[in-house]
Amino acid sequence: MGSIKPTKVDNLPEQYQRITFLITGLDYGGREVQLVQLASQLKNRGWHVQVVSMLVPKAFTDKLAALGIPVHSLGMQRGIPNISAILKLAKIVKDFKPYFLHSHLVHANLLARVTRLFVKVPLLISTAGNIKEGKRWREIAYRLTDPWCDLTTNVSKLAVEHYIKVGAVPQDKIVYIPNSVDTDKFSPNLEMRARSRQEFSLGENFTWLAVGRLEEQKDYPTMLKAFSQIVQGFPESLLLICGQGSLKEQLASLVEELSLQDRVKFLGVRSNIPEIMNGVDGYVMSSAWEGMPGVLLEASATGLPIVATNVSGNREVVLDGKTAFLVPPQNSEALAKAMQRLMELPLFERQKMGQLSREYIVANYSCEQGVIKWLELYSQLLNHKTNNL
Known part of the structure; x- marks a missing residue:
């Protein structure tokens, strides 16, 4: 089970085309986007699909409903264990009778494994979306509950290596399945560019964008400190930040401390990220x-040129020196120098970086390629199981 073998992916017998997705919460996050994307692709291929959120959903319910994908909530509260959630999930699974239970993120992965002791699930896949799962006990919990799942996946090659190294998952029970992106939805569009620059009054100013939760992992303080150095040489430049999180007030205070109030705009959660x-x-x-x-x-x-930290999956998405400039993490000076380097490039060179960036993503990480990888994995797991009955 250490690698995925190509198979004819759309010829699974109908009785096997039933899947329940379980996730910690449906919110505006990267893992949620990936789940909804995959659920939609499978539904369009004729699969029977349902989604279960441990927490009360905050996003994507309308989109899933429009596709005819039911969404259930276990009604849990963040940070408060609830044993009854096991029984609720077991009933949802029992009623739907999925052949595949596919969980996403650490809490959902652990819940799915425990729930499998109470209800029949032919195949269980646990997907982790990060190189770090937080405290060490979570890695230990993964290892202790590993016998209750059929396979663990991770979105980064380095993360797969890390999970094996720390003993969270046996080497023969984890594979790499990368994220994917809708390259039609996210594509260069001059009309969108004109509307967006007018909406935010960007004028001719060089404008940076960052999108993500306002949490420790994203290390916005380093970004803001780097941008404060950029403003010294490029006083008209702007930084837009999309996202929400527990550090919003702390980051707003840092913006004031760095005298960036007129240069940094917090836009909150936005539905028009492509624009x-x-x-x-x-x-x-x-x-x-x-x-x-x-x-x-x-x-x-x-088609954007990128400056990013040289951590885990980042280096798998971009080509350093060709589509992006990578720098060490938690180093505001290095980040500022890379940002300045990109800003000083002639426009045609930045456009060339962006064009190559898009070509690389279309060739390697499109939605269609993503769903085929998952279908290949489901087929391989099914064949492995039926051949060993």
């Missing part, structure tokens, strides 16, 4: 660690 990406001139990411960030795929598909 905003088209409106800016460069994408910047300062994450201290990552899995495989969907926003880098989106920015690349939109």
Whole structure:
């Protein structure tokens, strides 16, 4: 089970085309986007699909409903264990009778494994979306519950190596399945660019964009400190930040401390990210660690030149020196120098970086390629199981 073998992916017998997705919460996050994308692709291929959120959903319910995909909530509250969630999930699974239960993120992965003790699930896949799962006990919990799942996947090659190294998953029970992106939705569009620049009054100013949760992992303080250095040489430059999170007030205070109130705009959660990406001139990411960030795929598909930290999945998405400039994490000076380097390039060179970036993503990480990888994996697991009955 250590690698995926190509198979004819759309000829699974209908009785096997039933899948339940379980995720910690349906919110505006990268893993949620990937789940909804995959669920939609499978539904369009005739699969029977349902989605279960441990927390009360905050996003994507309308989109899933429009596709005829039912969404269930276990009604859990963040940080509060609820044993009854096991029984709720077991009933949902029992009623739907999926052949595949596919869980995403650490809490959902552990819940799915425990729930499998109470209800029949032919195949269970656990997908992790990061190189770090937080505290060490989570890695231990993964290893202890591993016998209750059939396979673990991760979105980054380095993350797969890390999970094996720390003993979270046996080497023969984990594979790499990268994220993917809708390259039609995220693509260069001059009309979108004009609208976006007008909406945010960008004028001719060089504008950077960052999209992501306002949390420790994204390390926005390093980004803001780097941008404060950029403003010294490029006083008209702007930074747009899309996202929400627990560090919003702390980051707003840092913006004031650095006297960037007129140069940094917090836009909150936005539904028009493709349009905003088209409106800016460069994408910047300062994450201290990552899995495989969907926003880098989106920015690349939109044709943006990128400056990002050289961590885990970032280096798998971009080509350093060709489509992006990578720098060490938690180093504001290095980040600022790379941002300045990109800003000083002639326009045609930045456009060339963006064009190559899009070509690389279309060739390697499109939605169609993503769903085929998952269908190949489901087929391989099914064949392995039926051949060993």
